[in-house]
Amino acid sequence: MINFKKIFPFIIPYKKYAYLNIFFNVLYALFSTLSFVSLIPMMQVLFDQTKRNTVLPTYKGIWELKKYGEDYLSYYITNTTDSFGVGHTLSIMVAVIIVIFLLKNISDYMAMFFITFLRNGVLRDMRNAMYKKTIDLPLAFFSEKRKGDVIARISADVNEVQTSFLSILELIVKEPLTIIFTITTMFTISMKLTLFVFIFIPVSGYVISLIGKQLKKKSTKAQQEQGIFLSTIEETLGGLKVVKGYNSERYFNRIFQESTQRFFTLSNSIGNRQNLASPASEFMGIMVIAILLWYGGHMVLIEKTLNGASFIAYMGLAYNILTPAKSISKASYAVKRGNAAAERVLEILDQENTIKSKVNAIKKDSFDTNIVIKDINFKYEDENVLKHFSLEVKKGQTVALVGQSGSGKSTIANLLTRFYDVNKGTISIDGLDIKDMNIHSLRDLMGLVTQDSILFNDTIKANISLGKHGATEDEIIEALKIANAYEFVNELPLGIHTNIGDSGNKLSGGQKQRLSIARAVLKNPPIMILDEATSALDTESEKFVQVALENMMQNRTSIVIAHRLSTIQKADLIVVMQKGKIVEQGNHEELIALNGTYNKLVTMQSFE
Structure with missing residues (x-):
């Protein structure tokens, strides 16, 4: 129930639908009970068992309501039969029963009509909240989570919350009210018989509850397994060239089939437990009714303390408890399953976003003097990737970061854009710590071109317009040029x-x-970060891209992370990195003259 309280805020915008659902569920429970009670006078007329009463009764208060109702009904039946005949009276009784059943089913439909808006509204809002939280969370979160698992939570788990967890609304209103109204009516017909029934209901309830144990635990495992095989699908489709190129179809097929087999086993176990709930509750209910038949029949035939028509209606009411009891047992299992899904959904929604703007963050829309990286340390897990790293990038400069793989070059780009936060030290722009800046205004100052060209399944226009929403076609064409x-x-x-x-x-x-470069050009930021933008290209493509980069970097401050050293020889400052530290810095000619690490890297690449 703790999880339901956390889900409850999603229900509040649709509370009017919840109230209307409750209202019509109350009517449904009332008409459901009356539909069986209305059989009593019809059967009394049918078998000529109606007590004759020619005197109109008077109302003597709520405690005499049952007697007043019986006397008024017998008076009405007697008066109508005497005036119009028994056939007319029977027709009226049948019409009343039809109307009551019609009202019962209309109420049921209206209750489901309004709950549909609530269910689908909550489903939409939870998905929207999950997606928004997913794209707001820092990159570090997704280095620990499988993407397929996150997809499973947004799709399958949210759907499970909607279909299963929200059945608690039915659990606490419709079915319990039907049972309460029914039992109250059973008490008015025969208190002795109803008390006798109550001896057996707790026993049957205990038997049914035994079935539900372990359901939540297995549901959690099943949902985790769903995340695993969705991850396998996502990874396989993303790396299909590698899968086929290495003839690894059989391996990935086995991985996927092992996961779906585990999901199959868990789903069967969960499904069979749920399937057992309905027949078990019905069988226990029939056992109670069988005992009722024996004891009630004794009251009708031997003790003569109950008339036949009332006993038949009483049996109908007793059976009327079975349907809501079955629904409650099903719903209780659904709630356990939904609870497991809710935990997985709430794990994302409750996840703290460690990288976000401060409450009074400063919005900065210009870059005036310099970027200062001062004595920073950073580690992804245990070992420091950057150690006491310091660097100044002046406005208008092109600064290149070079070094072997793993030296920490790309980490600088991640820290400047606040994809990650430094563990120690500061990064400032124009003397302002980037942690004190509004994160959106910080990223507005920067254009990012990565080694992997990240494009989306859309038009060229839509992809480039990410740099400037609402850009005209002329602006896009100019950026492309x-x-x-x-x-x-x-x-x-x-x-x-x-x-x-x-x-x-x-x-x-x-x-x-x-x-990707055109997208950054259209954004037209004052600071450009190029993270190995040409390293994945062939020589011909590299020449085209290099021209594009040189066009883009004109009159801009640029930080270039380079693998191919031929692309950064014109840089104002080249910083040579090794194991998270600066080992050399200067322009190309100065570093060549040093005859150190940079010269070795240039020499090695010249022979490639």
């Missing part, structure tokens, strides 16, 4: 309106990279 990409885009069938496929797979590596 600067990025040395307009020529190939213009040759495409639909030009900038061409869809480039999943991850831009309809384009070559060089074409994708030039579109």
Whole structure:
């Protein structure tokens, strides 16, 4: 129930639908009970057992309500039969029963009609909240979580909360009220018989509750397993070239089938427990009714303390408890299953976002003097990636970071953009600590071009417009020209309106990279960060991209993380890194003259 309290805020916007659902559920429970009670006078008329009463009764208070109702009904039946005949009276009784059953079913439909808006509204809002939280969370969170598992939580688990967890509304209103109204009516017909029934109900309830044990635990395992095979699908589709190139279809097939087999086993176990709930509750109910038949029959035939018509209606009422009892047992299992899903959903929603703007964060919309990285330490897990690292980048400078893989070059880009936060030390822009800046305004100052060209399954226009929402076609074309990409885009069938496929797979590596550069150009930020933007390209593509980069870096402050040293020889400052520390810095000629680490790297690459 703790999880339900946390889910409750999603229900509040739809509380009017909840109230209407409760109102019609109350009517349903009332008409459901009356539908069986209405059989009593009909059967009395049918078998000529109605007590004759020609005197109109008088109301003597609520404690005499049952007697007043019986006397008034017998008076009405007697008066109507005497005036119009027994056939007319029977027709009225049948019409009343039809109307009551009609009202019962209309109430049931209206209750379900309004709960549908609540269920689907909560489903939509939870998915929206999950997606928003997912894209707000720092990158570090996703280094620990499988992407497929997050997808499973947003899709399957949220759906489980909607279908299973929200059945608690039915659990606490519709079915319990039906049982309460029914039992109250049973008490008015025969208190002795009803007390006799109550001896057996707790026993049957205990037997049913035994079935539900372990359900939540197994449901959690099943949902985790669903996350695993969704991750396998996502990873396989993302790396299909590698899977096929290494003839690894059989291996990945086995991994996937092992996961779905575990899910199959868990689902069968959960399903069979749930399936057992309904027949078990019905059988226990029939046992109670069988005992009722024996004891009630004794009251009708031997003790003569109960008339036949009332006993038949009483049996109908007793059976009327079975349906809501079955629903409650099913719903209680659904709640356990939904509780497991809710825990997984809330784990994301309750996750603290460690990288966010302060309450009074400063919005900065210009870059005036310099970027200062002062004595920073940073580690992803246990070992420091950067150690006492300090660097100043002046406005208008092109600063290149070079070094072997793992030296910490890309980490600098991650820290400047606050994808991660430094463990120690400070990074400041124009003397202002970036932790004191509004995170959106910080990232507005920067353009990022990464080694992997991250494009989306949309048109070229839509992909480039991420740099500037609402950009005109002329602005997009100008950005493409600067990025040395307009020529190939213009040759495409639909030009900038061409869809480039999943991850831009309809384009070559060089074409994708030039579109990434065009996106950064359109954004037109004062600071440009290029994270090994040409390292994944062939020589011809690299030349095109290099021209695009040089066009883009004009009159901008640029931080270039480079693997190919030929691309950064014109940089104002080259910083050579090794194991998270600066070992050399200067321009190309100065570093060559030092005949140190940089010279060795240049020499090695010249022979590649």
